[in-house]
Amino acid sequence: MKLGKSAKTDNSKVSKVAIFALLVFVAFAIADLTIIYFRDRMIPDQAPPQKIAPLKPPAFVDRSQFTVIPNRNLFSSSGVMPDAITSAKTETRKDNAPVPSQLPINVIGTLVHSDPARSIAALEIKSKNTSGSYPVGSDIEGLARLEKVERNIIYIRNSNNGLLEYIEMNKGANKVAFDASKAEAPRSGSKEVVTTGDNSFSISRASLLKYTNDLSSVLMQARAVPNRDPNTGEINGFRLLDMQPGSIYEQLGLQRMDVIKGVNGEPVNSVQKAMELYNALKNGNQVKLQVERGGKSDTFTYDIK
Numbered sequence: 001m002k003l004g005k006s007a008k009t010d011n012s013k014v015s016k017v018a019i020f021a022l023l024v025f026v027a028f029a030i031a032d033l034t035i036i037y038f039r040d041r042m043i044p045d046q047a048p049p050q051k052i053a054p055l056k057p058p059a060f061v062d063r064s065q066f067t068v069i070p071n072r073n074l075f076s077s078s079g080v081m082p083d084a085i086t087s088a089k090t091e092t093r094k095d096n097a098p099v100p101s102q103l104p105i106n107v108i109g110t111l112v113h114s115d116p117a118r119s120i121a122a123l124e125i126k127s128k129n130t131s132g133s134y135p136v137g138s139d140i141e142g143l144a145r146l147e148k149v150e151r152n153i154i155y156i157r158n159s160n161n162g163l164l165e166y167i168e169m170n171k172g173a174n175k176v177a178f179d180a181s182k183a184e185a186p187r188s189g190s191k192e193v194v195t196t197g198d199n200s201f202s203i204s205r206a207s208l209l210k211y212t213n214d215l216s217s218v219l220m221q222a223r224a225v226p227n228r229d230p231n232t233g234e235i236n237g238f239r240l241l242d243m244q245p246g247s248i249y250e251q252l253g254l255q256r257m258d259v260i261k262g263v264n265g266e267p268v269n270s271v272q273k274a275m276e277l278y279n280a281l282k283n284g285n286q287v288k289l290q291v292e293r294g295g296k297s298d299t300f301t302y303d304i305k
Contacts, residue, residue, distance in 0.1 A: 002239070024210055028117075046248055067166065082180050097162075098155055098163075098164040098165055098166045099163060099165055099166075100145075100165065100166060100167075101156060101158065101165035101166060101167045103127060103143050103144060103156070103158065103165070103167070104125065104126040104127040104143075105123055105124070105126070105140065105143065105144070105156075105167055106123065106124040106126060106165050106167075106170070107121060107122075107123060107124075107152070107154055107168065107170075108122040108123060108124055108169075109121070109155070109168040110122070110124040110150065110151060110152060110153070110154065110169065111149075112149060112150060112151055116136065116148065116149070117136050118135065118136070119135070119136050119137075119148075119149035120133050120134065120135050120149065120272055120275065121133070121134050121146060121149045121154045122134075122275055123140060123154075125140070125141050125143070127143075130139060131277070133272050134146050135272060135304065136149055138147065140156065142159060143158075143159055143208045144156035144157055144158050144159050144165070145157040145159065147164065152168060152169040153166055153167070153168045153169065154166065154167050156282030159171045175237065192204070192207040192248070192251060193207075193248070193251035193252055193253075193302075195253070196303070199253065199298055199299065199300045199301065199305070200299065200300075200301045200302075200303075201251075201252060201253060201301070201302045202284070202302070202303045202305060203302055203303070203304055203305070204304075204305055205304050205305065208304055209285070221243060221247035221248060221249060222242065222243040222247060222249045223240075223241050223243075224238045224239060224240050224241065224260075225238065225239055225241055226238055226239075227239040227259045227261075234269065235263070235269045235270060236258050236259075236261060236267070236269060237259040237260050237261035237267075237268055237269070237292065238259065238268060238274060239257060239258070239259045239260075240255070240256055240257065240258050240259075240260070241255060241256065241257070242256060243256060250287075252300065252302065253300055254300075256293065257293075258291050258293050259292040259293075260289065260290070260291055261290045261291065261297070262289075262290035263288070263293055264284070264285065264287060264288050265288070265290055284304060285303070286301065286302065286303055286304065287301075287302040287304065288300070288301050288302075288303070289301075289302065
C-alpha cells in the first residue's frame, strides 16, 4: 500500500515539473516571436551623431596680436581720442539743385521717350566742331555724362567736378518743333536740289552743310513717325506723315506716306540710328536713300557737289 501511494506522489511531481517546463518553453517561444516582430523597428535608421572633439586652447598666447589695442589707443589710455574709422572724406553735393553748365555743348534737339532711359539728345560739341546724338547714360566726348533728357533741356554730370548741371536749348531761332505748320515757309523760287534723272538728284555741299548744321529747321519742315513691321512689331523705318510745300524733303523727291528705310545700305531702325546717319552726310560725296512707296521699294540717289 505504501508503494502505491509513493508512485502516485512521484507521478504528480513529474506532471507538475512537465507543465512548468512546458509553460517556460511557451513563454520563451512567445518572447522570441515578439522580438522577431519588433526587431526591424528597433534597429536605428541613421548613424549615431559624431562626437565633436573638444577644442584645445593653445598652449600659449602671442601678445603681439594685441598690440593693435595700445597702438590705436582704442580705450584712450593716453588721454587722446583716436580718429574715427571712416572712409576718406568726400565732399557731398546736392543733386537737387543742378547749376547752369559752362561746358562747350549746345543742345540741338531733344527726343523724349516714354521710357526716360531711352530718350536722346542731339548735341553740338563746340570745342571739337562736331555734333551727334547721345542716349541717356552715354559719355559726351569725355566732358560729361548725360543723366536726363527733358523737352528742350538736358541734365549732365560734369566729368571735371562731378556736379550735376543743365543745358537749355536756345529758345530763339533754333528751337525745335515737330509741327510743320509752325515752320517758316521756304522762300519762293528757292531750289537747292536739282533733279538729274529718274530718282537721281544733285545738291551742292554748301546747301547740304546748311541743313546739317541747322537740324532744328529741318525737323520743323516735316513730321515723321516710326514705321513698324506688321509681323514682328519692330521699327523698320520712319514714315513721313506730313511735310511743308517746297521744303527740303519735297525737293529731295520725297512724298507724304513714304517710308525711309535705309541710308547707303544701313537700316534706319531707331531714332539714334537716324541721327547718326544724318550727321554722317556731311562728308559723303553720294547718298543713296532706300524708300518704300506704295509697298514698292525705290532707291533715291543724291550726288553732292
